[in-house]
Amino acid sequence: MSAIPPVLLSDEPGSFPYSVLAERHPAIVGQVREAFPYGPDQHRALDTLLENCTKGVIEPLPADAPGRDLWTDWGMDEHIGRSWFDIPWLWSESWFYRRLLDAVGYFGPGPWQGVDPFRPFKLAELESPETDEELAALDDLADRPAEEQAEALLHGSLWGNRADLGFRLSDGDAEARAAVPALVADDSAALRTLLDGADTLCLVADNAGRELVPDLLLIAHLLARGRVRRAVLHVKSHPYYVSDATTADVVDALRRLTRAGGAAAGYGRELWAAMADGRLTLRAHPFSCAPLPYEAMPDDLRAELAGATLTVLKGDLNYRRLVGDRRWPPTTPFAEVTAHFPGPVAALRTLKSDVITGLTPATEAALVAAEGQRWRTGGTHALIQVRP
Numbered sequence: 001m002s003a004i005p006p007v008l009l010s011d012e013p014g015s016f017p018y019s020v021l022a023e024r025h026p027a028i029v030g031q032v033r034e035a036f037p038y039g040p041d042q043h044r045a046l047d048t049l050l051e052n053c054t055k056g057v058i059e060p061l062p063a064d065a066p067g068r069d070l071w072t073d074w075g076m077d078e079h080i081g082r083s084w085f086d087i088p089w090l091w092s093e094s095w096f097y098r099r100l101l102d103a104v105g106y107f108g109p110g111p112w113q114g115v116d117p118f119r120p121f122k123l124a125e126l127e128s129p130e131t132d133e134e135l136a137a138l139d140d141l142a143d144r145p146a147e148e149q150a151e152a153l154l155h156g157s158l159w160g161n162r163a164d165l166g167f168r169l170s171d172g173d174a175e176a177r178a179a180v181p182a183l184v185a186d187d188s189a190a191l192r193t194l195l196d197g198a199d200t201l202c203l204v205a206d207n208a209g210r211e212l213v214p215d216l217l218l219i220a221h222l223l224a225r226g227r228v229r230r231a232v233l234h235v236k237s238h239p240y241y242v243s244d245a246t247t248a249d250v251v252d253a254l255r256r257l258t259r260a261g262g263a264a265a266g267y268g269r270e271l272w273a274a275m276a277d278g279r280l281t282l283r284a285h286p287f288s289c290a291p292l293p294y295e296a297m298p299d300d301l302r303a304e305l306a307g308a309t310l311t312v313l314k315g316d317l318n319y320r321r322l323v324g325d326r327r328w329p330p331t332t333p334f335a336e337v338t339a340h341f342p343g344p345v346a347a348l349r350t351l352k353s354d355v356i357t358g359l360t361p362a363t364e365a366a367l368v369a370a371e372g373q374r375w376r377t378g379g380t381h382a383l384i385q386v387r388p
């Protein structure tokens with residue numbers, strides 16, 4: 001068993017975690033503020049949040065705040081009074097989204113209850129010409145052999161993870177940088193074996209829009225071909241990390257598909273029918289927005305995932321939560337750091353933060369020789385890792 005490195009904090013100026021707290025979060029506050037005709041109370045609360053998240057300390061949730069008990073279970077009391085930069089990065093990031101939702105009145109009561117502050121950005125992406133193009137490409141794919149379709153849809157879902165609005169906010173050039181198609185780790189053969197004839201596939205979604213659409217297409221394909229009997233799509237219980245998918249985002253994506261025409265509409269109808277007959281279900285467990293690694297998941301979720309043939313975790317944040325948000329030596333075996341997970345698990349992720357495991361020494365050496373450490377955070381590399 002490898003030695004366990006400490007969890008990532010955000011206290012090192014110049015590091016990626018530091019930039020997220022010092023730059024990305026203030027930028028998100030600014031964008032949300034501009035996107036809605038908020039009133040003076042909300043503007044004041046956003047000012048307070050901005051000051052607090054960059055210069056202040058963790059302050060307790062009010063006694064009557066919704067979800068306060070959960071946050072107490074998730075370690076709030078031990079962080080109170082400490083700088084956001086000195087506590088685990090994973091924790092302070094989740095806290096930021098929680099406090100942002102408080103500031104705009106998301107948890108209510110009041111007229112802004114349930115109004116997703118990120119919805120305008122998510123909808124803009126769903127309506128973008130890029131989404132049109134991606135959906136139109138499905139018409140050509142429809143004539144290809146089933147295996148080729150499955151492969152294309154799997155890679156669509158994987159690379160869809162580049163479409164992360166939080167990431168693009170703090171890295172304006174991200175989209176223009178060319179992706180490197182060769183995966184840094186590729187267990188897709190093991191993934192195919194697990195998916196073939198699977199009873200239950202749990203897919204833990206990441207971003208809405210241009211990531212969720214290909215996730216849904218992949219699920220539709222697997223269900224329609226009978227490769228998977230049923231699928232459970234785990235989404236966030238509330239808006240999170242800007243573009244993370246909620247139930248409302250699934251509904252928007254399904255509507256987008258069904259009105260697209262062509263092959264896309266066929267996928268949309270398949271998914272709509274699968275929702276109706278129970279082959280596709282949604283799950284929004286509160287732990288989906290917890291500031292903790294999956295190793296700490298509660299018993300009910302553990303039991304549920306233990307019953308799945310395979311759980312596929314999408315994206316960078318889920319990867320961090322799966323392996324623990326630690327600076328592992330990159331060659332630490334993936335199977336070792338995911339041994340805690342209650343069943344077979346796969347990660348589909350583009351690399352957008354420092355955490356990485358499961359590389360061969362040769363792969364790591366080649367990446368470092370070519371790019372220094374930029375490959376870790378640039379969003380140009382991707383991986384498929386499986387622990388059967």
Ligand SMILES: O=P(O)(O)OC[C@@]1(O)O[C@H](CO)[C@@H](O)[C@@H]1O
Nearest residue numbers: 020164166167315316317352353
């Ligand atoms: O999980 P996702 O959408 O793939 O990526 C999330 C992300 O943009 O946000 C985190 C930093 O704020 C990092 O894990 C990563 O850069």
